Amino acid sequence: MRPLFAILTFGAVASSGVLLTMSAPTEDWQTATSIYNFSATDIDGNVVSLEKYRGNVVIITNVASK
Known part of the structure; x- marks a missing residue:
């Protein structure tokens, strides 16, 4: 059950459009x-x-671009 929760959480965060x-x-x-x-x-x-x-659950991604 935990892996499924992690995958669903990641999907929700990734698709939310909040950067x-x-x-x-x-x-x-x-x-x-x-x-x-x-x-x-x-x-x-x-x-x-x-x-x-x-x-x-929060995923913080540091993206550096120029």
Whole structure:
């Protein structure tokens, strides 16, 4: 049952269309005690606190392109 849940969760996240990019200053990662201390920018340019996703499975992908 767990692998099925993981696959369904991944599918839901992948198809949701929400792309997050980390938007914390460099110094913050050194003092942060939790991922929920950070915020990200969604695909529409809105800043979203990762606290909003507490209790949910979250996949954070860092994509660098030029």
